Amino acid sequence: MNKAITSFLKAAILIMGLIVALLCIFLLPGLAGDAAAENPEFAYLKWPVLLGMYAAAIPFYIALYESWKLLRYIEGQTAFSDFSVQSLRCIRNCGIALGLIYAAGIIGVGAAGALHPGVFLMGAAIAFCSFVISVFAAVLKELLRSALTMKKENELTI
Template sequence: MKHGSTFLLRLIILFIGLVILVLCVLGLPSLAMDKSNPEFTRRLYPILITMWIAAVPFFIGLYQGLKVLAYIDKKTAFSELSVRALKHVKYCALIISTLYFFSLPFFYLLAQHDDAPGLVVIGLVLTFGSIVVATFAAVLQKLLQEAVAIKSENDLTV
């Protein structure tokens, strides 16, 4: 694979990471500091804490994605290291999904207070989006594991 295709993917991963980092550092605290509606802000705290906690496995997953791209550049994509990195991505996505699943009641309470049912949908999108990423990583992990097994079997045949 050419370095150009992985370079674009790396840029995308770094851009996503930068956007989430800016949101965590600037966006979420500004929501927590809103003094205009203290009751709304008080109900928002559990969701904001969940988002900050979920940022940790998110960045770990992004780092693992960068490692997979590095393995592709080194032409060692079909190795146990890639399988292990995809396994970490899968676990990070499952952790994020679990965190948002358990915060869904807080999304519901916030939606009831603000009379905005779309807030619950945001919580569901965050939960199921992470499940989709975990499923995709699990499928890739399984395929890559089988490819590594076939490759090692072919290396022994020679």
């Protein structure tokens, strides 16, 4: 793969990580405080929701790290290796975890009667995208595993 393409993808990973970090550090606490002040009957949900958002950042950053590793494997011409399969498995699991965290948050906030339709749509979109990424990573993992098996069989044949 072209070095420019992998460099672009690495820059995209860094930008995504930076944006989420800035949101977690600066925007989320303020939004949580404002929401608690405007809706005192739901102020008790401030910390559980905020902690859930921070918990969702953990699998997100793990998936970004594994994506970075995949790009390094591609640059090093070792994309067809068991390490890539492990990275794709981790990305799949992180996508599932992220989707489940958001789905649980939607259910929890909805059960408390505090779920705004806009928040529901945004959370559902994030959960859905996370599950789609998980499925895509799982398909890539299986394709890569099949390619590795064929490569090993060809090496034994020759």
